[in-house]
Amino acid sequence: MEKYKIIEHRADLKIKVFGKTKEELFENAVLAMNDYLQPEIKNSKIIKRKILIKSFDIKTLIVDFLSEILYLIQTKKETYFKTDFKKFTDTEIYAFIFGRKVKKFNEDIKAVTYYDLEIKQKEKNLWQATILFDI
């Protein structure tokens, strides 16, 4: 299954993300965000970070979750490739993310927006989200 695809947008970055489960959908959204930034990896040492997010509903949860990771990406200068969810509900995430230190990024994302956000189950074993990033 395709993990995500980029949708045409005049000024910002719009992505459509897919997953068999909500957890996989969220994990693929993390991958899409990290791929877009085009990180240049510093070394192969794996870094593990804890994420704890409580939110209003599932739509705000995905934005808040990605915003938290974007904050870590930018302040720790790291990129993340794997998410291990310990707890996942429509309003709460407790997870560990795994990544590596980065020399530099070749693209920038200013923020994750709530604009036109969609999360829906298209069919059994297919969740889909549309997310707009301000770049």
Next chain:
Amino acid sequence: MISKKDFIKINDWLWEIPKNEKMNVPARVYSSEKMLEEILKDRSIEQLVNGTMLPGILKYGIAMPDCHEGYSVPIGFVGAIEISNGIISPGACGFDINCGMKLMKSQYSEQEIKPYLEKIAEEIYKEVPSGLGQGRKNKISIEEINKILEQGAKRIVNLGYGEKEDIENCEANGCLDWADSLYVSEKAKNRGRDQVGTLGSGNHFLEIQKVEEIFDKEIAQNFGLFENQIVIMVHTGSRGLGHQVCTDYLREFIPLMENKYKIKVPDREFACVPFLSEEGQRYFRAMAAAANYAWANREMIAFFIRKAWKKALGEKATSLEILYDVAHNIIKKEKYIINNKETEVIVHRKGSTRAFPPYNQEIPSKYQKTGQPVLIPGSMGTSSYVLSGVEKGEQSFFSTCHGAGRTMSRHKSLKATSGEEVIKNLKSKGIIVKCRSMRGIAEEAPLAYKNIDEVIEVVHNAGLSKKVAKLTPLAVIKGE
């Protein structure tokens, strides 16, 4: 789907969608007929109409000719909101709080600088990092960040990195005095620790330009501008700190808007709360703090440009003075005559530049006769403009355009051209390019933007601001 037939033509430069039962005020677009057709190709007008539904909005929701689709309101929006019954919307200011322009003037002509141009561009490129994964080498302390948040560009000057006159030549003297660092999160402050004096990416840039054409001799003289003069333009904002302030308040305000205040707006991204609420006031103070950070950032960049200028020119280096520094993403209190009554409003400008007229008390004494200098960047490799504020600009809450405005996605731009091709074209025009990413150059190619000359004609003819001088690039310095 909104189309041209939904508009009433007010004049050649102004179009209006009359108020309907959902809108609190009419929607107005400053545009030529040709540009309006282009604007209608994306969701800008739908987003403008959404903006007219904001509680407390007065007179009109306004879009500029350079407007394009964003989130909440379009980029290129102005809205004035009533204080007593109105809201404040972090989404209608945007993530890049106080993204804006600074213009530095030299006393040299193009001919005098030409032999040094490559060296100056190279030195500036070395001195001003983009800040993507390689910020400034030393992280400044949270205590120092707090001082910057509350004192803005003044803090940079007080530390010895700028000239006293720089402060006067800056909107609000480079410091909004209602800023309070207490309402800026630790996360936001952390993002700002290594980014004072960094450019960022995307459409942010530095350009060495020459004054190509003077339209108004008297005002140009007052501004200290002359034909063929070398000037340096800076376009950047509050970087990660501003982005985080907006992110934090959107997150906090969406549940408040929907549950506590039960405000109904067509888009969550507005995330608005009553301006006079405790929460609204906190955001207003945090937004001001981020705006101060942006003025400090541009002032610090000016310091590095002056350093590079001296290094490249040696004994020949004369001073670089600031013409002006002005924001195009900001929320401020201003007074207007509305319904024959002086009314204080909260002006939300998102991709729109303040353009105060002559004799406005908020602009420096030396610009009292001319109106405020207004700095409008073009797309990479095309012209930029210096305009001045005019009396007639009151129709748009003394606001004008902010740039060229995108017409093509970055993805399409990458398909349509390559960084190498763009650089080749710029070089053929004699323009030097210093950039950290070929992809970044292709994404910002001039073909992805509206024609800046057409945008300026609209705001000039509509009476929002007046053409003073046209600037053309000699060297472009960009981040990723």
